[in-house]
Amino acid sequence: MTSVRYPGDLLRRTRPHDALRSLEVFPEVGNRLRRNRGDHEKPQDESQAREESDARPEGRSFGISRALERSQWPGWRHDRPSLDYFGAVKVLRAGVTITRMESEPVLEALANAASSGLMPRGATVLLAVSGGADSMALLHGASELAPRNVWRLVVGHVHHGLRGRDADRDLAFVAAHAQRLDLSFRSCRCDAARVARQLKLSPESAARHARYSALREIAKEAGAQRIATAHQRDDRVESFRIARERRAGTAGLGGPRRRRSDGVVRPLLAVSREEILTYLRRRGITHRRDASNGDLRLTRNRVRRELARLPMKDREPIIAELERQADLSENLRADTERTFEEWLRPRISFGPGSVAADADLLSRAAPDVARKAIEEIARPFAAPGCAPLTGPEREQIRRRLADGLDFRFEARRRILFERRAGLLTVRPARTAAGKSV
16 A cells, blocks of 8 residues: 655645645646646636636536546545645645555456446446356446446346256345345346257357357347456466467467457456455455366366466466467457458458358468458358357368369368359358258
């Protein structure tokens, strides 16, 4: 904790402009105060400043409360809530203490989400809350900052139907916290096991598919412009390590996206699991624990355990290096997608039953851009919850395009690629009876 006391006797004969220059030790606050002197024009000279200072009633212009609030440093506190800028002389004579509390990464990340437009001020935001530590930090942190950011918060919970009474208790737990915070609560029940059977997905993939489908429906009903999930720094590092083990391409190595095209945002990606637990401990906030997190048959749990068992002196450097590599992959993914959108997508024709693209153009594209293009032209024909192609299939198609020869290739997921006379056509494969599958 960092504090400084500005005694009244030192400020007694000081004009507000000069007094507030003493806040330079806290530039985030001092600069904000000087940039935001109210909704009026700034005085042109010092005499005019003194006149306006004496004439302006207290509370009319930006005070330290507003300056701290707008500085995007939620950890700042002060002991004079009535302090304002142009009417500050009387109050400053009594002295003021400005305090920088201990770091609050959760609140700082959410404040940055507001200022960057990830969670715009005044927006309706659906908070995806499972009851676990990460989502409880998202819930309470967003609730703390909602008044200053004019957020309308809606709490959403998805019951996957997989864990019996534990899942029922999770739902009741989240509903109780939403009620305590006076927030709207909406829930949805789904049968993830049935989804897994119907779509031939793993239980984890089926639950994820069902969860995001349910959250999109809840967001639509609530009129939410954003769906905020609680993915954090450790999730991102684990995702990168898993993707690297599986030899994933640029899209996979880039990890969870900070912002998705369907309105899903992840404001806590720069916050570590330990910082989230510290935030909860300071406020006495409890959370639910998922027993399946101990199942080492699940890849993510195994990777998490391996990282947790590293010696403390080695763990942080390794995690920092994994995060650095994930950043590089994310930047490469962004460059690849930008190139695809600007250069290739305008030259692809998406029809109701097929997609056509210039095969020669694809063959000349950089490998990562070609992979992105192949994925995108096959996506309209993918089964729900499934990628349209496996990695080896995508590579085989890319190599055949580079060869410059006509070919016909059917992916295992029943998508047909055919190159003929410089044109690549993609459509659903057909059964022997001639019907699309």
